[in-house]
Structure formats: C-alpha cells, structure tokens
Amino acid sequence: MVPWLGHDDPFPAVERALGAASGAPGLLAASSDLLPSRLLDAYRRGIFPWYSDGQPVLWWSPDPRMILRPDEFKVSPSLRKTLKRVLRDDAWEIRVDDDFRAVMRACAQAPRHGQRGTWITADVIDAYSSLHRAGEAHSIETWFDGERVGGLYGVSLGRMFFGESMFAALTDASKIALAALVAHLRRHGVELIDCQQNTSHLASLGGREIARRAFVAHVRATVNDASIPWRFDKSVLADLVRRQPVDPAA
Template sequence: MTHIPINTPFWLEPKPVMFPPTNLALKEPDGLLAVGGALTPEWLLQAYSNGIFPWFNPGEPILWWTPNPRSVLFIDSLKIKRSLRKTIQKLEWDESLTVTLDQNFTGVMQACATVSREGQDGTWISPEMLSAYQSLHQSGHAHSVEVWQKGQLVGGLYGIAIGKMFFGESMFSKVSDSSKIALVALAMQLKAWGFELIDTQVETPHLNSLGASTLSRVAFEKVIQQQINQPFKPQKWQFSIDWADAVYGHCQTECKTP
C-alpha cells in the first residue's frame, strides 16, 4: 500500500480543478505529484487527461501520481503465448466461458479490491473509489471487461477511456489466464476502434511479459494528447468484432512468443 511522505510538494483544494505541472512530481516516491483535491468526475478526467491517477490508502488524503518512466502496452506489441492462444481458440466451442464488455462494472471493481497482490497489504479500491469510478462508468468514460465461466465472474479488468486513449486501472483472475483473456479481448476490440495503446501505469515483470514497455513522462504525455483528441463518443461498450478471431490475425503478424 502507499504511504504519505513528509515532503509532499503540493496540496490541492477541492476547487479549482487544477494540477501543478507534472515535471514537479517527486522522484522519491516516484511520481507523487499532489495531495488533496476530490474524487469527482471532473477531477478524475482532468487527471487522466494529463497522465495522472489517484492511488492512496483508505482513510488517507487523495494522492495523485505520474510515474516516470511510464509503463504502456502498445497493442501491436501485445505478446500472446502459444498456451494462451490455444486457450482462446477453445473459446469458440466452449460455451461455458464467455467475455463481455460493461456488463458488470461494479462486480469487476469489487473483485479487483479483494484479490491479494504480492507486496500489498489490503486494497486502495475503497468505497470512495468505487463510487467515483461508478460515476465515470455511468457517463461512458469508465469501462470493464468481464470473463464468465458458467455464469460466474472469474476474471476481468477496468479502466478509463478518453478519446482513443485507454487507461488501465486494475485486473483480477480467479481461474487460470482469465485476466489475460480479458486484456487480449480488450486489446483486439480497441485496435478495431483505432486505439493504439493501453496505459499500464507502473512497470512489472508480468506486464513486460505481455509486451508492455516504458516511455518517459514527456513522451507519454505527448502520446496522451494525440490519443485523447481523437473523437470517440463516451458510451457503454460492447464487442463489434469477433475478438477471438482477431487474435488469429494479430498473431499472424505480431505474435513472436512461443
């Protein structure tokens, strides 16, 4: 979990909705920019539009972060290992496992909050965070991917979309590969809509194994501005493609992982 350092640089009042320049973020802890503000849709959309996201312990003031470098997943660089490809191919005739978009946003967030994570005690997904992102979901800016097995929610992820930029927040898996399936399905649909990358926030070996790489904060912010300014109507999402079939096309040209 996060801890508030003594040398926090900026305190934000609830109004006006304004962040300090991101180049003033701390180097230790990496990317801490400000404390305070509010978890309203206005604050959150302003934050994500500038590469900033909230992450803090329940009961503490809101902490706003902009890590440098930034972990991102360019969709064309997505690595889908052979074992996962075989699992996805089986979905075409395995009716017990299905993938949906925006069918149970609250359930996905709640599941992400309960999954134990290495090096983390408890969760940052508090009732306050849940309520804030539910508001964004209702306005068509926050989205979820659900993986179902025999009608039970067994995996998924959620994040924020502004223009053609998707900011990933968290994922969970209750059965093998279910979170990876959610990510692959999302990536294929985003690619079909003209999205180029997914913000994955902080570098981890797991994300790198899926094809994530890092960008400097300056480079990341340039990409954000390019992507968020591409028109894409906020709305409830649903698949417009056969995402499993799209995996085959993707792997014909992009998959190089055995």
C-alpha cells in the same frame, strides 16, 4: 514539497512530480476529494490517483510510464491455445459492462504480491462508477458457465485507454479479458494502453516503459478524438488469434 490541492486548485505541471531519488517517485499532489470532474482532468493530463484507505488522495505521474501498445501484445503458445478454446466453447463468454461495480469489487479483493489491503476503496468505486455511468469507464469481463471468473476495468477517453486493475478467479481469465480488450482497441485504432506502473506480469505481455514526456504528448493528442464504441463479444478474439504472431519466448 508535494502541493495540497483545494477544491478548485488546478494540478501542477507533471514535471513537478517527485523524482527517482525521492521516497515516492512520481508523486505529484495530494487532495481530500476524488470528484469525477477531477478524475477526468487528471487522466487528460497523464495523472492518476493511487492511495490507501485513511490517506489523502495521492496523485501520480511517474517517469517513465508503463504502457502496452496493442500491436505489441505478446501471445504465448499456451495463451493462444486458451484463446482458441474460448472461441470454440460456448461456456466461455466475454461481456462488456455487465456489472462494472462488481468487477471493481473483485479487483479490490484480488491478492497482490507484496501488498496488504487495496487502494480500491468504497470512495474509489463510487468515483469510477460515476465515470462508468457517463460512458467514460468500462469493464471487460470473462465468464465461464454463467459465472464471472475474471476481468478488468479502465477509463476510455477518445482513442486512449487507461487500464486500472484486473482480477482472475480462474487461470488466465484476466489475460483472456485483456486479449479481448487489445483486439477491440486494435480494431478501432487505439495505439496505447496506459498501465501506470511497471510490473513483471505486464512486461511478460508486451508492456514496456516510455518517457513521461512521450506519454503525455500521446494522451493530449488522442483524448479529444471521437469516442470508440463499447460493444463486443468473444468473437473479437478471432482477429488476435489469426493475426498475432506467437511469441515463443513468452
């Protein structure tokens, strides 16, 4: 049975999450609150919230866990051409934390294949915005001709980044933001991005699954490191275009 967490109850060990034979593999606990303090505690333990409006807050720690190592990010020939165009065309910008809530709202409105509605509710936006104000959540935004056309957001603790959601209003706009994030994290020695759950899109960009035990061990070893800076622009893409080998199969 999935435990119900009262206000002061700690999370159970992640090994108690439901297994693959259950109807909800990775489900660990449920609660009524989404306090920023509980959110931070969850991320530090390799746990994340995911639920629909009208449901209790559901907490997950799947095994295996989908991750993306910045050094394994795949750049297809077409994406490399796009990044080069972004670098040379002044109409393109990468902005960091220009409007965190706006990025979350755009992610909430983005269509998802096989999904109806969104888990990014008003309460979720409020909770993550609290982390953003504390410097623990960030948005990376792709702009074209003065308009936000794509982006992503996530939680940053020490030398660990937990990706949450992306959106694109123009082709490849979310990939451009992700490429900028990857390049920035590589500069600052961040070795792993949490992608939470396996999707074909993430796999095409180099994401892969690792055992939960290895994931949690990495999280515990990195979340208490010194925080990395969160100021960069599109020039960070030059490192990625120059150093990253093209993946012809991507």
